């Protein structure tokens with residue numbers, strides 16, 4: 001018997017679950033295909049739907065992002081939040097996120113579970129541990145996909161609309177080296193393990209265009225030499241406080257305005273020699289930021305204590321001079337770094353405006369002891385991906401939409417270009433845009 005649906009969703013994280021549940025509620029027949037043993041993907045580790053509050057702020061933060069997708073994100077964000085509420089999930093009061101964003105805390109686990117239940121209650125299918133071999137592509141139209149569950153033979157699942165929502169290619173070293181940075185494959189994953197580029201593979205197999213090169217990635221700094229073993233590590237070991245610290249590369253130089261955001265610093269560090277650096281914080285930063293919550297409502301953890309406990313390269317110096325005693329094998333010149341911190345402090349304390357190279361936190365780094373952690377970037381998802389329009393339609397290399405094919409969430413490229421303002425929000429808004437197209 002031929003299986004046929006209005007919507008086939010490949011990947012059941014934030015984007016896929018959203019589209020599937022919305023279409024199911026609208027009375028469409030839906031099949032969800034998830035490669036993992038459970039739905040949710042990276043969304044299960046996230047907690048805040050947020051983005052820039054208006055177009056001007058998003059343009060300022062993300063000037064090279066696709067204008068159409070940026071407008072969609074800002075315009076439809078509030079509708080997305082209302083949709084989450086309508087599913088039955090409590091959404092927190094508006095709150096500030098990072099220096100420029102606004103958003104809401106919500107329980108992403110409850111959200112993806114309720115979306116899945118909505119699909120099943122409406123008579124839809126949710127197939128777990130299922131892989132997608134290829135798209136059904138006839139006469140230039142995508143008509144579903146060839147799916148395999150467990151050890152069963154592959155079968156054709158037909159659909160009028162097929163949505164790619166596999167969460168990006170952060171787990172694929174070849175694609176990372178090709179589209180993010182030659183060294184990007186060296187980074188540890190801070191994401192679900194299944195996003196290895198299947199959406200990208202399927203889309204490009206039918207002629208999809210993909211986004212601009214060197215767009216970067218979303219990730220955070222983590223201590224070097226520590227393996228991320230448990231998903232809880234993704235947040236616990238992220239050094240969000242770097243926004244208030246000073247970061248030196250192996251040439252013993254600062255190379256970035258750390259205050260612009262840990263996620264941007266992570267991107268910049270990947271391009272430095274060896275992709276590693278030394279984060280220096282003083283006692284004030286340790287007290288106010290290193291041991292405090294990153295955003296209101298998040299659990300506070302002493303990052304220094306945890307990195308030390310887990311065997312990372314950490315050190316505490318009672319005075320700047322003591323940086324000279326950094327272990328030689330780390331490969332830094334502690335005296336040069338101490339001099340650079342002194343120069344930074346002199347300029348900051350002279351009180352003639354901004355501290356050098358800092359847009360936001362101008363305070364000097366002068367309250368001993370000093371907390372030192374060697375750090376490397378870890379990746380959550382790349383910004384390169386499948387090209388779509390504001391209706392989430394996948395565009396071919398000729399710029400025309402490929403009939404029947406949609407993409408949403410981190411499988412898509414173009415929205416972010418060496419900048420970032422909310423992966424959940426993008427997946428939510430694009431998932432809803434795709435669902436609205438289902439006929």
Ligand SMILES: Cc1cc2nc3c(=O)[nH]c(=O)nc-3n(C[C@H](O)[C@H](O)[C@H](O)COP(=O)(O)OP(=O)(O)OC[C@H]3O[C@@H](n4cnc5c(N)ncnc54)[C@H](O)[C@@H]3O)c2cc1C
Pocket residue numbers: 010011012013014015016033034035036038039040041042043044045046047048049050130131132165166167168190191192194195196198199234235380408409410411421422423424425427
């Ligand atoms: C620790 C952490 C914290 C985060 N916190 C936030 C936050 O607070 N706010 C925010 O905005 N963003 C946050 N993010 C980012 C956010 O989680 C992602 O941007 C978002 O989940 C992307 O949605 P998605 O649907 O594209 O991918 P995902 O949610 O990852 O879903 C992709 C799904 O596709 C599945 N899949 C992969 N390949 C296949 C295949 N071949 N066939 C079928 N299924 C497949 C995966 O198993 C997964 O279930 C965080 C991420 C992490 C890791």
